[in-house]
Amino acid sequence: MLLHCPMLGKAFSRHMIVFTDALIAILTNGVCVVAVAVVVAFFICWAPFHAQRLMTVYIREDQWTPLWLELQSHLFYISGIVF
Numbered sequence: 001m002l003l004h005c006p007m008l009g010k011a012f013s014r015h016m017i018v019f020t021d022a023l024i025a026i027l028t029n030g031v032c033v034v035a036v037a038v039v040v041a042f043f044i045c046w047a048p049f050h051a052q053r054l055m056t057v058y059i060r061e062d063q064w065t066p067l068w069l070e071l072q073s074h075l076f077y078i079s080g081i082v083f
Contacts, residue, residue, distance in 0.1 A: 045082045046083070048075050048078040049083055052076055052079055055068070055071070055075070056072070
């Protein structure tokens with residue numbers, strides 16, 4: 001059975017339409033994978049920077065311990081590298 005596409009002026013078989021639908025599904029899935037990868041990369045790159053900024057805002061001066069200072073120092077370098 002052939003189906004006619006008036007936009008292209010061609011006739012397509014039902015198998016061609018199924019193949020095209022499968023191809024669109026694969027490409028759409030690939031687009032979703034890329035979008036998820038972009039979001040994850042964005043989060044990984046910006047999370048250390050925001051964590052460091054939140055530490056400097058919410059930890060009062062009298063609450064800084066050597067552990068907090070070391071963590072702050074590590075976050076400073078990590079955020080500088082991935083930013």
